[in-house]
Amino acid sequence: MVLLVVAGLGWWNSQIAPVSNDSATKVVVIPKGEGISAVAERLYSQGLIKSALAFKIYAKLNNLNGKIQAGSFKLSPSMSLKDVSDALTKGTDDVWVTLVEGWRVEEMVARLNGELGMSSNSGNWKNAEFLKLAKEGYMFPDTYLFPKDATAEFVASTMQNTFEKRYNDDLKSKIKKQGLTETEGVILASLVEREGRSDKVRTEVASILLKRFNIGMKLDVDATVQYAKDTQALKAGQLDKFWKPILRSDYTEIISPYNTYLNNGLPPAPICNPSLASLQAVADANPNTPYLYYYHDPKGNSYYSRTLEEHNENVANHR
Numbered sequence: 186m187v188l189l190v191v192a193g194l195g196w197w198n199s200q201i202a203p204v205s206n207d208s209a210t211k212v213v214v215i216p217k218g219e220g221i222s223a224v225a226e227r228l229y230s231q232g233l234i235k236s237a238l239a240f241k242i243y244a245k246l247n248n249l250n251g252k253i254q255a256g257s258f259k260l261s262p263s264m265s266l267k268d269v270s271d272a273l274t275k276g277t278d279d280v281w282v283t284l285v286e287g288w289r290v291e292e293m294v295a296r297l298n299g300e301l302g303m304s305s306n307s308g309n310w311k312n313a314e315f316l317k318l319a320k321e322g323y324m325f326p327d328t329y330l331f332p333k334d335a336t337a338e339f340v341a342s343t344m345q346n347t348f349e350k351r352y353n354d355d356l357k358s359k360i361k362k363q364g365l366t367e368t369e370g371v372i373l374a375s376l377v378e379r380e381g382r383s384d385k386v387r388t389e390v391a392s393i394l395l396k397r398f399n400i401g402m403k404l405d406v407d408a409t410v411q412y413a414k415d416t417q418a419l420k421a422g423q424l425d426k427f428w429k430p431i432l433r434s435d436y437t438e439i440i441s442p443y444n445t446y447l448n449n450g451l452p453p454a455p456i457c458n459p460s461l462a463s464l465q466a467v468a469d470a471n472p473n474t475p476y477l478y479y480y481h482d483p484k485g486n487s488y489y490s491r492t493l494e495e496h497n498e499n500v501a502n503h504r
Contacts, residue, residue: 200239204232204262214330215273217255217281221245224253224273233260234269243270255281257330279330284344286326286460287378289412290319291419292427293326293458301335311337322371322455323348351461359468363395370467373398375455378463379408379428380479386487387466392474393489399472404445407431412456413441 211231215224221244225237234240243266244250256277260269282300284293294315314337324341325348331340352371360370376394381387397404410431417439418424431439436446443452476489478496480503488499 197239200236201243201266202235203265203268204235206263208261208263210259210261212257212278213260214257215253215255215277217328219253219255221250221253228260228269232262233264234266240266240270243267249274277333279332281328282331283328284324284326284458286463287457288326289415289427289457290316290321290324293319293324297340301331301333301340314338315341318342320345322375322458324458325351326458326460352464356464356468360464363467363470363472364399365395365467369451370464371459372451372455374459374463374467375457376404376406376408376452377466378457378459379411380406380481381463381466382481382485384462384466386481387463388469388471389474389476389487389489390479391463391466391470392472393476393479395467395470395472396474396477398451401449402477403449404451406445409443409445409452409456410435410439412452413439413443416443417441 211233213227213231213233215227219227221241222237225234225240225244228234228240229237244253247270249270252274254273254277257279258272258277260272264272280300282297284296288296294312297315298312318337318341324344327344327347329340329343329347331343352367357367357370360367363370365373373391373394377387377391380394381390394404394406396402408428411428414431414435415424415427415429436444440447442448443456445452475491478490478493478499480488480490480496480499482488482503486503488503490496490499
């Protein structure tokens, strides 16, 4: 028994010691939600710990589950297992920020302010600077890993560069075949993003809106009225929440080039930042769809109709 204990302690002490004397650092990225086992394998595969099993035992003994942060860390093989664990639980070099599809740039900067401003202890993040640099519709919604001290210029350019990579030549070519310019494709995708919540619905909505656009019919998109109303309230300092339900009177009383109930054609610019799925929906839209109208009931079910009479029936029967 004594020999077993001595052997066990010898193994344990050897496994928690540094891998080597090499002090060169490596950047390790821990994704959001990654568990202890996956973290252990990641560290072991990069030569930063001697044993994934020892790391898992150490994490269990020290109650590290849920304490390891997501982000990037600078670690070296010269760090002991305790040093590595402390680094993973006491602060990242970068911060994960999730920016949701369908958000306006103002909503995005609010999230950035909450994540980066709080992490850097700088209080109010660079709101005005970001809004000046941000281009509505072209700030790709995704989960990003930003440095804690990231500038507004770095964040804005990263998001725009990501958009340019995703809105690739193949997508642009398909959208041009729809008779749209690249810019019109993004504008229509922003409408589709706010009006559809699944790939199938997005494609149906894109098809109907493209058909309306081609025949010169008003697009009649509620989200454009919401955008216009919110923008007016934002300028007046009276906005407490984006994308609130609109009133019947808003269709005619919200005077704006973005109100597609009052103006023919597309709005002058995107109303939000669309996802890749919405851009793809525009590229895959069928302008020869038999439908001219769509309706989403309170439960999220979608109904399509060929005539206004059929549409009104759908609305009346599925409120």
